[in-house]
Amino acid sequence: MAIVMLTAVTRFERKAATSFVFDTVNRLGGWIDDVHMYSNLMNTIRMTLPAGAFGALVEALEEGGLSMSTPxxxxxxxxxxxxxxxxxxxxxxxxEPDLKREVPQVPG
Structure with a gap:
């Protein structure tokens, strides 16, 4: 089966929005596999869910203030x-301005 690809846009604070997604996935019987944070502009969250829970996931995320695209x-x-x-x-x-993170120098 193909991977389900979801996209969403929000004006909510990124940490609160990300936590909301994590909590919703867990509540629906799924789990988070991985997260990639691209500054403070975007997160890509990889998850696993029961196939029957995707409709409830999209609905819950929309009710929580995320504008979802068609899966x-x-x-x-x-x-x-x-x-x-x-x-x-x-x-x-x-x-907000782009996040700046200190990258430690690695001896090399």
């Missing part, structure tokens, strides 16, 4: 208890 790769659910992998690209809209 790609959802297709035929099959067994609703089957685990499906997904990614969520979460883009943050704000007027």
């Amino acid at each position: 790609e790769g959802l297709g035929e659910v099959g067994d609703p208890q089957t685990e499906r992998m997904a990614t969520l690209q979460l883009t943050f809209i704000h007027d």
Whole structure:
């Protein structure tokens, strides 16, 4: 089965929005596999959920203030208890400056 690809946009503070996604995925019986944070502009969250939970996930995230796009790769659910992998690209809209992170020098 294909990976479900979700995208969302929000004006919520990024840490609160990310925590909300984590909590929602956990509440629906799934878990977070990985997170990549691209400054304070975007997070990409990789997760695994029961196939039957994706409709509830999209609905809960929309009710929580995330503007969701139409999911790609959802297709035929099959067994609703089957685990499906997904990614969520979460883009943050704000007027904050880009985050600057100190990168330690590595002897080399």
